[in-house]
Amino acid sequence: MLQDTDIAIVGAGILGLSHAYAAARRGLRVSVFERSATPLGASVRNFGQALVTGQPPGPMQALAKESREIWAGWAEAAGFHIRREGSLLLARTRAEEELLEAFCEVRAPEHGYRVELLRGERLHDLYQGQFSHHRAALLGLDDQQVYSREAVPALVDHLRREHGVEFHFSTLVRDVEPGVIHSTLGRCRAGQIIVCSGHDYQTLLAEQIAPLQPQVCRLQMLRVRPERDFGLRQAVLTGLSCVHYGAFADLPEAEAIREQIREQQPELEEHGIHLLVSPTPYGELIVGDSHHYGSDASPFNAEAVDDILLALAEQTLGTRLQVVERWQGVYGARGPGPFSVLKAAPGVTGVLMHSGVGMSVGPALGERTIASLLS
Known part of the structure; x- marks a missing residue:
């Protein structure tokens, strides 16, 4: 006993x-x-991202805001690494930029999301122009990240x-x-x-x-080393995430992104791919992810999915990436x-x-x- x-x-x-x-x-x-x-x-197995910006308005946003302060207290008391410099959601196309504009004009002030839309010189100043090939960046000021x-x-x-x-x-x-x-x-x-x-x-x-009737979601994930380390300090997402995260997904402008994906890159929808990048404390990056659902997590990863993720990450970050580690994420889903x-x-x-x-x-x-x- x-x-x-x-x-x-x-x-x-x-x-x-x-x-x-x-x-x-x-x-x-x-x-x-x-x-x-x-x-x-x-x-x-995850990215360590504790996001407020991506949560839909209401109970989930409130829980994320409360959790933000708890994480900060834990990090100080337990002595683990935490980044509190926010996240960057990059708009690569005009459709993605229009969605970010709508979010900043309507949803953010209405529901208290602390964000800034970076364009022009402010975008160019990010990491010495590393993201200048994008149209805009949404800086989520309340987002943070740990090395899980x-x-x-x-x-x-x-x-x-x-x-x-x-x-x-x-x-x-x-x-x-x-x-x-x-x-x-x-x-x-x-x-x-x-x-x-x-x-x-x-x-x-x-x-x-x-x-x-819950399901299991399995994700393909990678740890990579950038060819040129530009000192990334924030989690990075792209407009692809806007069709997955509740803060954005129900805005009318999200439908144009969905149509763009179906017409130009249907494999992204097929494999549930949207890019997430998290810097580790050691100059490496966690990259993902895909989403495959079922009653069990299949143990078999598809190299084609990893290839898509790496291509997306290299284009978004503007640097070549060397794979250090691959693994399978898994979580409970679809209840x-x-x-x-x-x-x-x-x-x-x-x-x-x-x-x-x-x-x-x-x-x-x-x-x-x-x-x-x-x-």
């Missing part, structure tokens, strides 16, 4: 850690169970040392019931149980999750909304993301869920 705890959390990804922090800072005893020896899921594969372990260490959170890695939770977790280490009694098991829809709460909070049984709650924005909204979602449980 493991030591009793106030809150038992299944999953040490960003959602699990967010709930652990929210509970521990309120003085509760917290135990976290993770099946692998270190977090290996969506939370360490270092930030997540650092946060685990901080929670363990400073908040007394007990972690059980390499421990599979086989079943949960009100007040009890059954794991490969034995039983653990808990006042509240929170299941944050990512895209595993079969091991725990399978009957409650099934009606949501009834961007996330679900399930009251599975008395004292048992499931929290699932159905989109790839866990880094952007997870910290605040953890705060809200814990506050709701305690109230």
